[in-house]
Amino acid sequence: xxxxxxxxxxxxxxxxxxxxxxxxxxxxxxxxxxxxxxxxxxxxxxxxxxxxxxxxxxxxxxxxxxxxxxxxxxxxxxxxxxxxxxxxxxxxxxxxxxxxxxxxxxxxxxxxxxxxxxxxxxxxxxxxxxxxxxxxxxxxxxxxxxxxxxxxxxxxxxxxxxxxxxxxxxxxxxxxxxxxxxxxxx
Amino acid sequence: xxxxxxxxxxxxxxxxxxxxxxxxxxxxxxxxxxxxxxxxxxxxxxxxxxxxxxxxxxxxxxxxxxxxxxxxxxxxxxxxxxxxxxxxxxxxxxxxxxxxxxxxxxxxxxxxxxxxxxxxxxxxxxxxxxxxxxxxxxxxxxxxxxxxxxxxxxxxxxxxxxxxxxxxxxxxxxxxxxxxxxxxxx
DNA sequence: AGATCCATGTAACAGGTTACATGATTTA
DNA sequence: TAAATCATGTAACCTGTTACATGGATCT
Numbered sequence: 001x002x003x004x005x006x007x008x009x010x011x012x013x014x015x016x017x018x019x020x021x022x023x024x025x026x027x028x029x030x031x032x033x034x035x036x037x038x039x040x041x042x043x044x045x046x047x048x049x050x051x052x053x054x055x056x057x058x059x060x061x062x063x064x065x066x067x068x069x070x071x072x073x074x075x076x077x078x079x080x081x082x083x084x085x086x087x088x089x090x091x092x093x094x095x096x097x098x099x100x101x102x103x104x105x106x107x108x109x110x111x112x113x114x115x116x117x118x119x120x121x122x123x124x125x126x127x128x129x130x131x132x133x134x135x136x137x138x139x140x141x142x143x144x145x146x147x148x149x150x151x152x153x154x155x156x157x158x159x160x161x162x163x164x165x166x167x168x169x170x171x172x173x174x175x176x177x178x179x180x181x182x183x184x185x186x
Numbered sequence: 187x188x189x190x191x192x193x194x195x196x197x198x199x200x201x202x203x204x205x206x207x208x209x210x211x212x213x214x215x216x217x218x219x220x221x222x223x224x225x226x227x228x229x230x231x232x233x234x235x236x237x238x239x240x241x242x243x244x245x246x247x248x249x250x251x252x253x254x255x256x257x258x259x260x261x262x263x264x265x266x267x268x269x270x271x272x273x274x275x276x277x278x279x280x281x282x283x284x285x286x287x288x289x290x291x292x293x294x295x296x297x298x299x300x301x302x303x304x305x306x307x308x309x310x311x312x313x314x315x316x317x318x319x320x321x322x323x324x325x326x327x328x329x330x331x332x333x334x335x336x337x338x339x340x341x342x343x344x345x346x347x348x349x350x351x352x353x354x355x356x357x358x359x360x361x362x363x364x365x366x367x368x369x370x371x372x
Numbered sequence: 373a374g375a376t377c378c379a380t381g382t383a384a385c386a387g388g389t390t391a392c393a394t395g396a397t398t399t400a
Numbered sequence: 401t402a403a404a405t406c407a408t409g410t411a412a413c414c415t416g417t418t419a420c421a422t423g424g425a426t427c428t
Contacts, residue, residue: 002281003415009288019379032283039416041381065424066379080292083285089304090280092346095188097218097339099269102195104335106266118275145364149290152357153283160278163349171338178331189387205407225388227409250395250407 001082003043004052006033008071008079011053015070018044031129031157044069052078100171112175119168126161129154187268189229190238192219194257194265197239201256204230217315217343230255238264286357298361305354312347315340 010021010029021044022037024030035043047053052075056068071079096118103111137151196207196215207230208223210216221229233239238261242254257265282304289297323337 001414002279002284005288006284009284009291012291017379018381029287030277032278032280032287034277034279036417037379038381038418042415045381076292079288080295083288083292083294084296084300086300086303087281087285089282089307089350091216091220092218092343093188093220094218094276094342095273096275097342098188098192098195099273100335100339101215101218102191102265102269104332104339105195105198106262106269108269108335109266110270114270114272117272121275143364145361146290148360148364149286149294152360153286153290155356156280156283156353157278159349159353163345164275167342167345170341174334174338175331178329178334187386203407204409208407222389223407224390224409227407228387231409249409250397252396252407 002033003035003039004047005079005082006035007040007043007047008052008075011069011071012076012079015056015068017066017068019066032153047075112172115168115172115175119165119172122161122164122168126158126165129158129161133158188219189221189225190233191265191268192221193226193229193233194238194261197255197257198262198265201242201254203252203254205252218339233261298358301354301358301361305351305358308347308350308354312344312351315344315347319344 006025006029007021010016010024016024018037018041021040022035025033025035025040044053048055048069051072053069053071056070099114100108100111102108133151133154137147137154143151192211192215193207196202196210202210204223204227207226208221211219211221211226230239234241234255237258239255239257242256285300286294286297288294319337319340323333323340329337
């Protein structure tokens with residue numbers, strides 16, 4: 001149950017229309033919680049129905065007409081409640097790891113190419129995060145707590161991408177010495 | 187679409203009943219692809235219907251009776267096809283990161299305790315992985331490719347848990363110098 | 373008037389979660 | 401024989417994905 005809270009966070013940072021939210025979920029927020037416009041519109045409807053957000057009264061609402069939302073006090077309270085609530089860490093569920101394990105059983109042809117492709121993608125993402133860090137968080141003493149929190153989240157992204165690049169590099173090295181023999185399993 | 191392939195991999199490693207699979211999804215395979223018994227039984231039914239697996243002919247199948255499954259040639263082919271197929275890297279979707287970002291907006295009370303709790307959980311998981319590595323992959327030259335692949339997957343688990351522990355430690359350090367001021371945002 | 377965006381939706385489906393139901397086997 | 405445990409399932413619901421539909425504004 002995180003999408004509604006992701007939307008509340010985004011709307012508190014800045015009141016927005018559905019399409020603007022969708023764009024923001026392709027960038028900053030989307031770096032750790034992605035969502036499509038269909039999900040977002042569905043959830044905006046629910047949040048409004050639950051009295052956690054409302055549309056800014058501007059023009060008459062109609063199908064093709066822009067609607068801007070803002071968070072109501074009840075929405076802010078719900079977000080604070082959720083953020084403080086104890087939750088279990090997310091269990092890992094990664095198809096790439098599963099595919100490596102499958103390759104150990106059925107023999108992986110073309111697997112190394114796929115690992116190289118992922119390595120390039122993760123390198124590119126890491127470069128993007130590094131640029132954001134240089135731009136938004138230059139070295140400075142005594143930052144306000146909000147900025148520290150945002151920086152900590154960005155650091156998670158940077159360190160995660162660093163993990164992937166070093167791990168993939170190591171995996172390719174390790175496999176370089178072992179020729180593929182497809183279908184050796186019983 | 188990974189659960190069926192996780193099950194095919196597990197069944198190729200060792201033919202099993204639904205409950206045995208469930209137990210294995212709480213350990214080894216579950217470390218990177220978790221699933222409940224309800225999901226597993228539903229998927230076993232589909233895989234059998236699609237002719238990718240079959241029940242070992244032993245006793246008459248009935249409601250409370252154990253059924254053991256094995257993979258058919260078509261299932262092995264499907265798994266090999268899927269494992270070789272190019273796929274996009276999994277996008278990050280982590281509630282903890284979202285909660286930190288929310289805390290930057292609504293002020294996080296009790297957040298540090300939650301970070302400490304997660305740190306302990308990740309430390310414990312890391313210790314477990316380290317023990318498995320010592321037991322199953324002691325230093326040795328020239329391992330077969332299958333073993334290398336399995337070791338690479340375990341390394342991913344180890345390095346991921348290492349990332350979480352170092353990142354959480356750093357986050358707690360960083361926050362130690364910034365007192366909480368709930369509700370400072372507009 | 374038609375093409376092209378901008379913007380908000382609908383519908384159908386697949387996958388994951390939670391709660392509950394039921395039969396078979398072992399053990400106190 | 402009752403309880404506990406092993407084992408397989410059903411049902412309802414929620415989230416996420418994919419494909420498609422529709423209205424409004426702008427530009428040529």
